[in-house]
Amino acid sequence: MSVSPSIINHLSVVAPGRINLLGEHTDYNEGLVLPAAIGQQMVFTFDRNGSPDQCRITSTSLGKTLQADLGHLQPSSGWENYISGVLRELLKRSGKLEGFDVDFKSDIPVGAGLSSSAALECGLAFGLNILFELGLSPLELIRLSQEAEHNFVGTQCGIMDQFACVMGRKNHFILLDCRDLQHRYIPANLGNCSLLLMGSGIKHALAESAYNDRRAECQRGVALLRETFPEIRSLRDATGEHLNALTDSIPNTIKKRCLYVIEENARVLQALQTLEHGDMEGLGALLSQSHRGLRDDYQVSCPEVDFLVDTALSFPGVLGARIMGGGFGGCSLNLVRSEAVEWVQTALCKAYRESFGREAEPLEVRISDGVRVCS
Numbered sequence: 001m002s003v004s005p006s007i008i009n010h011l012s013v014v015a016p017g018r019i020n021l022l023g024e025h026t027d028y029n030e031g032l033v034l035p036a037a038i039g040q041q042m043v044f045t046f047d048r049n050g051s052p053d054q055c056r057i058t059s060t061s062l063g064k065t066l067q068a069d070l071g072h073l074q075p076s077s078g079w080e081n082y083i084s085g086v087l088r089e090l091l092k093r094s095g096k097l098e099g100f101d102v103d104f105k106s107d108i109p110v111g112a113g114l115s116s117s118a119a120l121e122c123g124l125a126f127g128l129n130i131l132f133e134l135g136l137s138p139l140e141l142i143r144l145s146q147e148a149e150h151n152f153v154g155t156q157c158g159i160m161d162q163f164a165c166v167m168g169r170k171n172h173f174i175l176l177d178c179r180d181l182q183h184r185y186i187p188a189n190l191g192n193c194s195l196l197l198m199g200s201g202i203k204h205a206l207a208e209s210a211y212n213d214r215r216a217e218c219q220r221g222v223a224l225l226r227e228t229f230p231e232i233r234s235l236r237d238a239t240g241e242h243l244n245a246l247t248d249s250i251p252n253t254i255k256k257r258c259l260y261v262i263e264e265n266a267r268v269l270q271a272l273q274t275l276e277h278g279d280m281e282g283l284g285a286l287l288s289q290s291h292r293g294l295r296d297d298y299q300v301s302c303p304e305v306d307f308l309v310d311t312a313l314s315f316p317g318v319l320g321a322r323i324m325g326g327g328f329g330g331c332s333l334n335l336v337r338s339e340a341v342e343w344v345q346t347a348l349c350k351a352y353r354e355s356f357g358r359e360a361e362p363l364e365v366r367i368s369d370g371v372r373v374c375s
């Protein structure tokens with residue numbers, strides 16, 4: 001008697017947001033990043049619905065439903081685009097997708113730089129991979145989620161967010177080499193310090209196009225460097241000496257972008273040393289240097305986050321602070337002595353309210369596992 005394999009009809013999945021300790025805007029330059037998955041997450045509940053091609057996707061947090069036809073996936077706008085993008089990429093790789101219903105809710109703040117978009121993409125891809133036994137590997141799920149963003153949403157993002165969402169490990173940072181995707185887990189030993197996120201509540205409308213502009217500027221920098229140094233494949237291969245050798249032939253803006261990326265890659269390596277030696281002052285200094293580079297050279301900060309960073313740094317107990325994520329709003333990441341966290345967060349909220357008339361959003365960071373099935 002043959003036993004038919006049991007079909008999975010119902011499934012719940014958790015997909016986390018992410019932080020990034022250091023290595024901002026280095027991923028699409030084949031550089032190094034140091035992200036981690038966090039406790040803020042999206043929870044999905046999937047059911048097969050028996051239809052060959054009709055899907056119902058409901059965001060309970062937004063109170064909105066998207067009806068999708070697998071045969072006619074169209075680019076639209078907003079969160080729906082991430083969904084359609086992932087479905088399109090899954091269909092490209094496997095013809096086994098069928099109709100399903102999914103509800104999801106999230107406590108990852110949108111636009112805060114915590115990559116709610118990667119959580120949406122990866123949670124959906126991960127859940128459907130199991131529900132319909134598509135047989136895709138974690139790396140394929142990461143890549144297809146990134147490509148959904150490139151091809152449907154139009155942001156030419158790197159691979160860090162999706163990698164962190166899928167591969168995160170509790171209480172560890174992921175040292176990821178974005179050139180070959182080799183990675184290593186680094187214990188998040190912060191001694192008597194904690195990470196505090198302060199959301200600015202700001203997300204500039206031009207963030208996506210400005211992000212793509214930065215990427216293009218880096219590519220321009222590589223092209224100029226290659227005229228003199230053909231061995232350079234990406235900014236990962238470049239040094240400050242290479243840049244200085246080009247003095248006249250490289251526009252100042254492009255030079256500043258390249259310099260930031262070169263220095264940020266070096267900071268990721270230095271951060272590993274500080275973590276290994278429990279040198280929290282050293283780590284804090286690296287965060288603050290990164291902020292200065294992102295503000296002055298890469299120019300992806302904004303007055304609100306600069307204020308949160310500068311104010312935090314004026315408080316005792318704050319060892320370092322920087323803007324985190326793609327930039328143009330979002331949040332600051334602060335390294336704070338644990339006993340000062342509560343006081344710092346109250347004082348920062350007060351100062352922000354007084355200066356900008358807005359509420360800052362403090363978030364506690366717990367470093368969690370990556371995307372997973374939940375019971």
Ligand code: GLA
Nearest residue numbers: 024025157158159160325326
């Ligand atoms: C966004 C992108 C990532 C990365 C960061 C900046 O989050 O999705 O790929 O480039 O910005 O480090």
